Amino acid sequence: MNILSVEQLKKSFGERVLFEGMTFGLAEREKVALVARNGTGKTSLLRILAGEEMPDDGRVVTRKGLRVGYLKQEPHFPPGVEVMEWLLTLDHPLLKAVIRYKEAIANPEDGDEMTNSLAEMDRLNGWDTESRLTAILDKLDLKDIHAQVDTLSGGQRKRLALAGLLLTEPDFLILDEPTNHLDLDMIEWLEEWLREASFALLMVTHDRYFLEAICQTIYELDEGELYKYDGNYSYYLEKKEERIQTQRSNIEKAKNIYRRELEWIRSTPQARTTKSKSRIDSFSEVKKQAHQQVQNKQVEIDVKMERLGSKILELHNVKKSYDDLPILNKFSYTFKRGDRIGMVGKNGVGKSTFLRMITQVEEIDAGKIITGETVRFGFYRQDGMQMSEDKRVIEVIKEIAEVIPLAKGKSMTASQLLERFLFEGDQQYTFVSKLSGGEKRRLYLLTILMSNPNFLILDEPTNDLDILTLNVLEDFLLDFQGCLVIVSHDRYFLDKLTNHLFVFKGNGEVKDFNGNYLEYRMDLKIEEEKKKEARKLYAEPTVKDARPKREKTKLSYKEEREFEALTEEIEQLENRKAEIAGIFESPDVDASEIEKLSIEMNQITERLDEAEMRWLELSEYVE
Structure with missing residues (x-):
């Protein structure tokens, strides 16, 4: 039974229709992900479902009392x-x-x-x-x-x-990019929490591992149409490709029919029979289908990279701290060509500070940082580019360059480059204030790549970018020949692009790990298993304890006295516990007395547990 039903929903943004005739339902405890490009209406749909925005048409029906x-x-x-x-x-x-x-x-x-x-x-x-x-x-x-x-x-x-x-x-939870601003430990904890939760869930996320682990239904919003996939993210990718291939095949068949019918239309006399009129009517439908296009636009990235010399970037015994908070403590590393380094660690341990130091935005306390003469940084900051909201998209790009050099001696205009980044036609003249969060991020990324960097630094680049844009960005970065440093909470992104980690452990300690994030987590699990085994060995009985126990048939004299004493002690402890509970209920007791009694109550409870366990052990042999 559905807890929420969407019926014939329509929403427009100005003259642009985001979606129309949208209909779907959500069952109790169902966990669903919504996938779509930036600017296609994901957040608008979530706001409508949450009751914070009204649709242009259609309605959302929820179960009575749904929280x-x-x-x-x-x-x-x-x-x-x-x-x-x-x-x-x-x-x-x-x-x-x-x-x-x-x-x-x-x-x-x-x-x-x-x-x-x-x-x-x-x-x-x-x-x-x-x-x-x-x-x-x-x-x-x-x-x-x-x-x-x-x-x-x-x-x-x-x-x-x-x-x-x-x-x-709540009974139904709507999450818009829940992993943004969470470190990796938080994400893995939240992933487990949501997977085990009993409420229904609809979320938009760019974190593919997170999506894969939690959701068993995927809805894709593509060109205003909603497609449902009853499976996880891997299943969605497989079935989406099948859908596109089927759609292309149907269009190709329609084109063949259209050419044949067009020839018949042109050669048929003006006087029509009933049969020919029916054929003419169906021709209109065939024509419409034959002129369909499969929208499979992707961001195309083909920027030029400056040559990188032999000396790139060297850090020698670098120290940095804020008051009593150490960020780096005598850290050294020499970057090599082709280095692909991921940086991980809890929020606030200094990852972004490290990036600002190597780009000389922030000074170090001690040590030395040497930058090669040919190094050209491209620094994508977490807080983004401060673009004027009253500027148009094309104005932002033209302020950097009217013509942009590409690889292999090619070049293109600012407008052509924007088209490659899916800013087409009228959208190039849209004000920055009208862009979605993801579209602003995409525009900011373009401005970074326009500088033709050979040392690319990405601080949380996946925030607000849609999955389809991320896939293309990943393909570009896989082919990038310069040095790459990434700070990201997106485990999939890190695993695909990096083979080396700087693990910020806090208190100035940075571990240099040779491997990607998945390998690092596996290494941590192995270490934890070794610690568990060590604790077990440490807890093994001593030689004296390991001697075979005698077959006990009755209590010794000493044990009989202990059993009697325990019986009396347990009774006294229970009486005192009841007495303290009564005092707590009195309106005359002061705060200091309550504090003392609370401590005593905890001590009594602990001693009662110990005494009762020993009493039960001895009671087995009481005749």
Whole structure:
């Protein structure tokens, strides 16, 4: 049974129709991905499904009481609120109880609040929610719950919005590029979370490993038509190619019929029989089909690269830190021709700082960086190019060059180059402010490649680019003969393009790993298995413990006394536990007393567990 049904949906952007007559449904717990080129209406469709935008025609029908969660590409929060304050606004009674409890712990002087929050947690059985809240905030690196949302980075705000959605557990979750601003560890954790989740999911993502692992249905929006593929991403690629080949074959057949029918039309007398009129009517349909074109446009990249000399880039004992935060500690590396290096590590450990240092945008504290005379950097920054919103697309390119040199002595005009990047006709005169996020990224990438670099640096290049553009960019980068350095959270992108990693481990430590990301993860798993084996060996019984145990038939005198003492101790501990619980319910107890009693309660619980386990062990031999 569908929890959501889309019926004959239509949406236009100015005179351009994004989609029309769109109809599909989403079942309970179904996990779906939406694939399309940038600027074709993905985000518009998500906003309509989330109820934040109205369609031009058609309707969206949802199951009564359906709770919908929507993660935008750029979430917005009310000004002047703390992380905790915003979480409290979420409509979830269990979550509010947990946050109230955490606040009470942080302010133990308010004894009444501590007592009431404990009682509410018990009543709602909120202890599982409390552990889930802690785990989610920890995994998404949102530990400071009193931070002002206004002071958070764009990535932190995206992670906070994601945390709120995961905590409220909607029936239907809509995610627009959820992996943007997440480091690789976060992505792998989120991937596992979503794979095991019971809610329905519709997401737009450029992360192909992420998509492959989670979604079992793919919808492709192509030229305003929606195509459904009942399988994962690999299945989609296979079936899409089959669809295109079938479409081409049908068009070719229609062209043959069209030529034959056209000849008949021209030779047939004006007086028509009923039969010939029917043939004439069908001719119109054949003509329409024969003139169809399979839209398989791709970004074409064919820029010139400057020659790279023998000396490229050398780092000798480079040190860098911000106050007490080390970024690099005596790091050395000599770049060679053809180096293809991926940089990975948690957010905030210094990857972007490293890129700014090697391009001399930022100074180092100590050591030396030597750049070869022939090196020409192309630096694609994570924060993008600051383009004037009131400029037209073609004006942005013409400011760089009217004519662009290409490989093999060729050249082309700015307009021709824009066409290769899928900015065609009237779209070249579109204002930058009207472009989608992905289209702006594509335009920015073009400006970088126009500089003809031989040392290409890409800082999170996959953000907001559609999968089809990424495929072509990857093909270009595979043929790129210069040095390549990539910072990316896209595991597929890294595995395809790099064979060497700089692993930023924090505290100034950078591991030089010879292999791609998949090989690095496999290496980590092997190391973890070795550690587990070592822990098992360490935990093996000593020689004394390993001696064969005697067949016990009854307790020794000493064990009988221990059993009696344990019976008495367990009773006393349970009485004291009940006594403390009663004190907690008293309105007269002060905060300092509650704190002391909480510590004692934990100690009693731990001792009870130990005593009861030993009592059970001895009770087997009591006659």
